[in-house]
Amino acid sequence: MSVAAPTSTLRHWNRLIQLAAASGSYSRCLRHYVPLLAAGLHGDASTFPSLAKSCAALRLPRLGCSVHAHALLVGAASDVFVLTSLLDMYAKCACLPDARRLFDEMPSPTLISWNCMVTAYSKSSCVTEAVAMFNTMRGVGVRPSGATLVGLLSGRVDSLSTRNPGLCLYGYSMKSGLDTDLPVLNSVLTMLVRAGQLYDACLLFDSMHEKSVVTWSAMVSGFLQTGDYMKVFGLFNHMQTAGYKFDSVALVNLISAAVLLGNLLVAKGVHALLIKSGFESEQDLMSSLVNLYAKCGDLEAAQEVFDAVHRKNVVLWTSMISGYAEGGHPDKALKMFDSMLCTDVEPNEATVSSVLSACANLGSANQAKKVEDHVVAIGLQKDLRVATGLIDTYCKCGNVTLAREIFDGVTTTNRDLAIWSAMINGYACIGEGSEALVLFNEMQNQGVQPDAIVFTHLLTACNYSGLVDEGLQCFRSLTVEYGIEPSIEHYMCTIDLLCKAGHLSAAKEFFRKIPIQLQNQGSGRRQQIIGG
Template sequence: MERNPALRLASLLQSCIEKKSHLSAAKILHTRILRSGLYADTFLSNRLIELYSRCNSANNARKLFDAIPNKNIYTWNAILTEYCRMGELEDAFMVFDEMSEKNTVSWNNLISALVRGGFERRALDVYDKMVLEGFLSTHCTLASVLSACGGLLDVECGRRCHGLAVKIGLELNKYVGNGLLCVYAKCGFLRDATQLFKDMPEPNEVTFTAMMGGLSQTDRVGEALEMFRLMCRKGVRVDSVSLSSVLGVCSRGTSGEAAFNDQRDRFASNLHGKQVHGLAIKLGFQNGLHLGNSLLDMYAKYGDMNSAEKGFDNMPCYSTVSWNIMIAGYGQSYQLQKAREFLQKMQNLGFEPDEVTCINMLAACAKSGDMETAKLMFDNISRPSTSSWNAILSGYLQIGNNQEVVKLFREMQFQSVPCDRTTLAVVLSSCTAKGFLEAGKQVHTAWQKGSCHNDLYVASGLIAVYSKCSKLEIAKCIFENLPQLDIVCWNSVIAGYAINSLHKESFTVFKKMRQNGMSPNQFTYATVLSSCSELGSSSQGRQVHSQIIKDGFTNDVFVGSTLIGMYCKRGEVDEARDFFDMMPSKSIVTWNEMIHGYGQGGQGDEAVGIYREMIEGGEKPDSITFIAVLTACSHSGLVDAGLEIFDSMLQDHGVEPILDHYTCIIDALGRAGRFHEAEIILNKIPYKDDPIVWEVLLSSCRLHDNVSLARRAADELFRLDPQNSSPYILLANIYTSLGRWDEANAVRVLMGNHHITKDPGYAYIELEAGPQSSTRVKNLMMSNNEFLTANGPDHLSMAGSVA
């Protein structure tokens, strides 16, 4: 008996679907169905639509769908699946809306297609509608929805899905579990992600990759690498995706905070990256394009462009991404010419530069300081995106052209280009650097209107701008209205009070931060130590020092340098030296603070000694170093040592002397009464029209009663700064000390004719009144700035006011 033709055709259709047969086979079977009179068989038609879909023939599938007389839910799902697979989302929505009956498969198809197409928010809206209409989620539903949550960093929606998964018993499903873990990891909730990881019965390569990504994203590079080692120890299959992920972790290790502070971490990350490269070769993945690009990116971020270029040359094929990575790497390495060469090669080989290429070239020009070329490239982009604007803004910020940053930001606003957190952060950095209050307010408005209105990174920048512009009430208001706070926001407020000389308030905020459970970082400690220095409070400084030891920041160069500065400022130079000697590593700032501390305490020999120790140790002195050591020589009378160091600046160390250096050496010579040498230097310097040089010389003339040179210095000061009372007072005092009353009186008359008066001076003295309190007393400053108020020695007095 002849076999049922419908069953035979169904079997052939299934075989063709499984073997992904050619379109011709689908058409032959279609013809057989028509000839057999089975065109009305809905089951066969549904399978034929599926076969056309597998053959990528959406038109034939749609024609068949339209011709089916008795469509059922499987028919509708078949054509919906085809549109979703092809990414034809508008057609998919049209079919979905026309469906009289839907099931979970229908919803899952549409949600999954939206997520794949990058429409995560729209996918979540469809999911919400699905739930409202009473459809039960499956593991496929939750996997797609969690993928959307991860893309949008919507942890709240992820938590709702987590609760539902527990309720319907899907929390241990590997697809759902991996989706949840990805959401928590991407959103920075590592504690939740870690707990999920521990609870998963059989974590796979996706699980480990998600954990590595989450740990890396929060700069826990070491833990991320350890996760990869655990993955290998457990025998979990290592694929090209997990290898790309761990290469990203290694790359991140070159740009994280730890790597910035310690060159050893950079070496360790480089070593790990090369080990992963070796493993990729061993496993046979080295020829994959995605993994190859990850290797290029890793070497480029290390700055190892030789290895990157070798890897590039050995790649069997390239993508635009490959070229972009190389161009970006050369730009970051200040090799602008190589970046240009690769751009030319890219175009010669038929690769079309995209916007990322333009941004990378912009960044390369900016990194090398060639903003003229960068601007030309930017102007040639027909419709620059936010990323392009960010690149040009960052370039101008890098070269310190803050005015141009603000100008371009206003132009960007005028063109209605949306800002992101990078845009606002760059512009706020410029506003803070120059105190541009109005521009800062414009950024504030854009921040409130935009999608990043709660972004803590931008909020901390706003706090810094308002603090710099002495608008502390606004800064405080922004701080107090943030829904959550991070260490950067706390640091911005603490620094804001400090730069406005409200050091007591700065210390109070520091204590409040600790009470709220926030752990200080090195920037926090450096700022609050500076405030302790200004307050002159020994007890507060020592409390902070104790906390620094407890929190393990004693080896931090930044904190250590500030701590030395605090002790030196309080006159506790021996304590500063003890800590200095214990520091495992020192920066130029550390050495400068110690030299300055000795100079401040009148210990010139020690200052010169530690300067020479620094030179012998191979540390390169900077301009600040020479100011510190020359000041110490001046105050301690070490004139010959000062001259020797001054002469070595340019000759031995390549540091061009500036006004402060000349002022120090002239002061040293003047204090020693070596006016002839001082005049020789004075006649050579390019700063003859700066009043401070002549003020220093005039002060020295008063000490040694050098009337002729004093008169020359005073005349120069009368010319340069006619309303300054100091030269009149100093010159009058010289005449008075020599008993030349007529000339002293002439100076007094000259002051009166020019309506010049001396401002009273004040000093604050902190008296310890008890263990818990202190009293501030205003006291008249009795200094060299005496004011001559009478015609002769019998009528001289000091004029001042006690406030």
């Protein structure tokens, strides 16, 4: 359908374009430009910043390139505001080479331009380049602002070799008078928490005269990392006393703390708080709440929360399916999955993993095959997590042949440790020790480093198959070649192997080598060995 030529003036259409972008109606903003072009008119320096902003918000870099080309064509690209908006567009669309090229062509980059580049590099995990840009702007006499530091801290600056980079930047903020800027302090605090420097984070938190819900949430996430849910609840009590209004991030953290506690009364209290705060219709929070009730063993309450949500997304479906699978109701998990397939919501990798767990618990290879057929239909068969789940499920259902078919279908270069481990464990469970060892050697030849779990599977395989020499070699390899500290399971598997082969003296000698700190973990097994 052709677009009618507008009778309004260029100024009128520019005004519509600017208003649309300012109100967040980015698609409408771009649509307004079409009739303007159809009328033989073109934008000017006041038009292109709005168009670039819309392309950035909608992540449309190709259309952004067209806007850039048109700005060049009509001679508007020399305007500093147009250049800055185009630079911001490329940066937000993660087109770093284009952004850098445009930045280098700017005769006099503004502070906003420098900030765009610092933030773009940082958010794209190019932290070294972000820091280099930060140092360069200081070197040419451009004084960083609070937005510069926030942009720099938005990436993983803690991955740098510099000692306590967060504290270094905090020191810079104090030196430059930005230590009262709340977004800067929140960014430093978040980075310290992310880097595991909780002590320094606590010192900074306590020293902050002004706080926001972001400040509190950052501190809460730090205590969640250490599993200290009581500290989390304490912070939330202080937040409530201080009159802070919770946001969705804070409430997700609160639910996570409640999951760690696993107390049903606390779960109901958190649920009541969600309703009181007006978040009972937010799907991500409802998904977390379903998970919380499931972890507390109240699947009926989880189902009630699930049923109360009218438009369910894949995360919510997965939470409910996982709740039934992990709660000892694999049959209900599979029924829930069947119900999901009748909707327009498509399962993802996490959904399939939960359903496969239910199949494994039922020991039903037929059900697993149906899930595999659906996985192929929606194109998830190449996902490593899904392939590993299928292998593990088929092995637990006693069908190692189907598991091996899945394993062989994954190209050698794409196999990770988890998928090798799952297949080795499959052979271990059916007593095929030789096959497990062959697979282990293949894994080593591919340069995949084994972990403690793989060695547990190997020792189990040798134990079931009576491969004494091979089992002892595996134990030596575990400690000597890979420097892995043996667990009580490694010792007990090896001792069982020796006992079953009739080498009781060697078994008792091996037992004496178990470190004192591990002996209590195997006290029950010790009595069996001594009794034997």
